[in-house]
Amino acid sequence: MKIVTLNQILNALPAIDLIDVIEQGFIAYSKGEVVVPPVGEMIFEEPPGDVHIKYGYIRSDDHFVIKIASGFYNNPGLGLPSSGGMMLLFSQKTGQPLAALLDEGKLTDLRTAAAGAIAAKHLAPTHVRRIGIVGTGIQARLQLRQLKSVTTCRAATVWGRSQENLAEYREEMEKDGFEITTTQNSDQVAAECNLIVTATPSTEPLLRAEHIRPGTHITAVGADGPHKQELDSAILKMADVLVADSIAQCLERGEIFRALQNRQIAKEDLLELGNVISGASEGRTSDEQITIADLTGVAVQDIQIAKAVYAGLGG
Amino acid sequence: MKIVTLNQILNALPAIDLIDVIEQGFIAYSKGEVVVPPVGEMIFEEPPGDVHIKYGYIRSDDHFVIKIASGFYNNPGLGLPSSGGMMLLFSQKTGQPLAALLDEGKLTDLRTAAAGAIAAKHLAPTHVRRIGIVGTGIQARLQLRQLKSVTTCRAATVWGRSQENLAEYREEMEKDGFEITTTQNSDQVAAECNLIVTATPSTEPLLRAEHIRPGTHITAVGADGPHKQELDSAILKMADVLVADSIAQCLERGEIFRALQNRQIAKEDLLELGNVISGASEGRTSDEQITIADLTGVAVQDIQIAKAVYAGLGG
Numbered sequence: 001m002k003i004v005t006l007n008q009i010l011n012a013l014p015a016i017d018l019i020d021v022i023e024q025g026f027i028a029y030s031k032g033e034v035v036v037p038p039v040g041e042m043i044f045e046e047p048p049g050d051v052h053i054k055y056g057y058i059r060s061d062d063h064f065v066i067k068i069a070s071g072f073y074n075n076p077g078l079g080l081p082s083s084g085g086m087m088l089l090f091s092q093k094t095g096q097p098l099a100a101l102l103d104e105g106k107l108t109d110l111r112t113a114a115a116g117a118i119a120a121k122h123l124a125p126t127h128v129r130r131i132g133i134v135g136t137g138i139q140a141r142l143q144l145r146q147l148k149s150v151t152t153c154r155a156a157t158v159w160g161r162s163q164e165n166l167a168e169y170r171e172e173m174e175k176d177g178f179e180i181t182t183t184q185n186s187d188q189v190a191a192e193c194n195l196i197v198t199a200t201p202s203t204e205p206l207l208r209a210e211h212i213r214p215g216t217h218i219t220a221v222g223a224d225g226p227h228k229q230e231l232d233s234a235i236l237k238m239a240d241v242l243v244a245d246s247i248a249q250c251l252e253r254g255e256i257f258r259a260l261q262n263r264q265i266a267k268e269d270l271l272e273l274g275n276v277i278s279g280a281s282e283g284r285t286s287d288e289q290i291t292i293a294d295l296t297g298v299a300v301q302d303i304q305i306a307k308a309v310y311a312g313l314g315g
Numbered sequence: 316m317k318i319v320t321l322n323q324i325l326n327a328l329p330a331i332d333l334i335d336v337i338e339q340g341f342i343a344y345s346k347g348e349v350v351v352p353p354v355g356e357m358i359f360e361e362p363p364g365d366v367h368i369k370y371g372y373i374r375s376d377d378h379f380v381i382k383i384a385s386g387f388y389n390n391p392g393l394g395l396p397s398s399g400g401m402m403l404l405f406s407q408k409t410g411q412p413l414a415a416l417l418d419e420g421k422l423t424d425l426r427t428a429a430a431g432a433i434a435a436k437h438l439a440p441t442h443v444r445r446i447g448i449v450g451t452g453i454q455a456r457l458q459l460r461q462l463k464s465v466t467t468c469r470a471a472t473v474w475g476r477s478q479e480n481l482a483e484y485r486e487e488m489e490k491d492g493f494e495i496t497t498t499q500n501s502d503q504v505a506a507e508c509n510l511i512v513t514a515t516p517s518t519e520p521l522l523r524a525e526h527i528r529p530g531t532h533i534t535a536v537g538a539d540g541p542h543k544q545e546l547d548s549a550i551l552k553m554a555d556v557l558v559a560d561s562i563a564q565c566l567e568r569g570e571i572f573r574a575l576q577n578r579q580i581a582k583e584d585l586l587e588l589g590n591v592i593s594g595a596s597e598g599r600t601s602d603e604q605i606t607i608a609d610l611t612g613v614a615v616q617d618i619q620i621a622k623a624v625y626a627g628l629g630g
Contacts, residue, residue, distance in 0.1 A: 095385030
C-alpha cells in the first residue's frame with residue numbers, strides 16, 4: 001500500500017483535470033452505475049467529535065474507495081485542525097489496498113469546489129458579468145478559485161458577516177488575480193452578480209427572491225444537513241432550471257429538501273447534474289433563465305478524486 | 316500516522332498478553348461500555364468478493380478502531396491470499412489517525428484464537444485429559460496454539476476430512492510441542508477429549524449429542540453466519556452452562572441461533588463471556604458439567620488487539 005502525504009497530494013493535483021474527473025463521476029452516478037452504501041457514523045461527546053465513513057465504487061471500474069472524515073471541534077484549542085481524514089483506495093478485482101491518501105480533508109474540499117465549477121460550466125449564463133460569493137471561509141475561496149477554469153470573469157462581490165474576514169478574503173483572492181468588492185449586505189451580491197455561489201453553514205436564508213435578477217445562476221454548496229439553508233425557498237420556486245447533484249440526497253437535505261418541505265417546488269421539477277452534463281437532461285436554454293444547482297456532496301466525487309490522485313502518482 | 320507492516324506486527328505480538336487484552340475487551344463489552352455501529356458492506360460479483368467495515372470504541376477510552384476486511388475468492392488463482400485487510404487506529408480525543416496496521420487479516424485470526432483460549436480458561440474442567448480439535452485450517456491451528464497459555468495439556472485428537480490435511484496439521488503442531496492423534500471420525504474426538512474446539516466452516520453438525528461426555532467443554536468458533544453450524548442443537552440443550560461472546564450477535568448467527576430456531580434452548584439460558592470472566596455471571600461450578608462457548612467474533616476484540624499492537628510499538 002502506497003502511503004501518500006498531504007504534500008505529495010498537493011504536488012500531484014496541478015496535473016489533474018479535476019473538472020473532467022468529477023464530471024465523469026457525476027455522469028456515472030446519474031446513469032446508476034455507482035454503488036454507495038449507507039454512511040457509517042460515530043459520534044463522540046467528550047470532547048465533541050464525529051467520524052463519518054463513506055465508501056463506494058463505480059460498477060465495472062478497477063477501484064473502490066473508503067473515505068474517513070472526522071470533525072473534532074475542540075481541536076483548534078490544541079493547535080490542531082478540527083477536520084481531518086483520509087481516503088483509502090483498493091483494487092475492486094482483488095481487495096488489495098493500493099493507497100492511503102492522508103489528505104486531512106483537503107480532497108473533500110477540492111472535489112466540492114470542483115462540483116461548483118462544473119455546475120457553473122453547464123448552467124451559468126453566456127456572459128458572466130460579475131461573480132457573487134456568499135461566505136468567506138475555505139470553501140468560499142476554493143469555489144472562486146475553481147471558477148477560473150470555467151469562466152474568464154475575474155470580478156467578484158463577496159458577502160461576509162465580519163469586516164476582518166472580508167478583508168482577509170479580499171487580500172488572498174486578489175493575489176489570485178481577482179478584483180474583489182466586499183459587502184455585509186447580501187442584497188448587493190444579488191443585485192450585482194449573475195453567477196452566485198453560496199458557501200456558508202447558515203441555517204437561515206441569506207439570499208431573498210426579490211433581489212435575484214433574470215439570467216442568474218446560483219450554486220448552493222453550504223447546506224449539507226437538514227437544518228442548513230442559504231436560499232429563500234421562493235428562489236427555488238422562481239428558478240427555471242433546478243439541478244441536484246443527487247436527487248436522492250437532495251430529498252433529504254439541502255436547499256431542495258427545504259423548498260420541498262415548504263411546498264415551493266415539486267420532486268418532478270428536479271434534474272440531476274450528471275444528466276445535465278451528459279446532455280440527457282436539458283439545462284439552461286436561454287440567458288434570461290434563473291438556474292439553481294444544489295450540491296450536497298456525493299461519494300462518487302471522492303471516488304473520482306482519489307483515483308485521479310493515485311493515477312497522477314504513477315498508479 | 317504510523318504505518319505498521321505485517322512483519323512489524325508479528326514482531327510486536329510475542330510481548331503482548333493477548334489473553335488479558337481480549338479479556339478486558341469482553342468485560343467492557345458485557346458492561347455495555349462498547350459502541351459498535353452496524354457493519355458496512357460492499358459485495359462484488361465479478362470477480363466475486365466482499366468487503367466489511369467494522370468499527371467502534373470503548374467509551375471513555377483513548378482510541379477508536381476501524382477494521383477493513385476483504386475476501387476475494389479468485390485471488391488464490393492470482394497467487395494472492397483470498398482474505399485481506401487492515402486495522403486503523405485513531406485518537407478518540409482528536410480524531411487524528413495514529414496507525415494503520417497492515418495485518419492482512421492476521422490480527423483477526425489471532426483475536427479469534429485468543430477468545431477460544433479465554434473461553435477454555437474460564438470454562439474448561441479442572442483436569443484437561445485431552446484436547447479435541449475439529450478442523451485442520453488456520454484457525455484450528457491457532458486455537459490449539461493459544462490453548463498453551465491456559466492449559467498444560469499437550470495431547471490432542473484432531474478431526475479432518477482429508478488425510479493430507481491431517482498429516483500436515485500433525486506435522487506442524489508436533490513442532491509446537493503437541494502429541495497429535497488424527498482421525499476422520501468425529502465421534503472419536505467426543506469420546507477422547509474433554510476440551511473441544513470446533514473451527515470449520517461446516518453447515519452441518521459435526522459433533523453429535525450422544526457422544527459428548529460429562530465434564531466436557533466445547534468452544535465453537537466456526538459458525539460466523541446464519542447458515543453455518545458445527546454442533547448438533549441437542550448438544551446445546553444438554554449443556555449446563557451456555558456462554559455467548561455477544562448475546563445480541565448469537566441471537567442472529569452461530570450455534571446458539573440454530574439451537575434457538577430449533578427450540579432446543581431459550582434466550583434466558585444464555586450467559587455472556589465478559590460476565591463470566593468478570594465473575595458477574597457464574598460459569599462452570601463442577602467438573603461434571605457440560606459447558607459450551609459460542610464465539611461469533613465481536614468488534615471489541617479488534618479494538619483491543621489493535622490498541623495492544625500500537626502500544627507495543629511504543630504508541
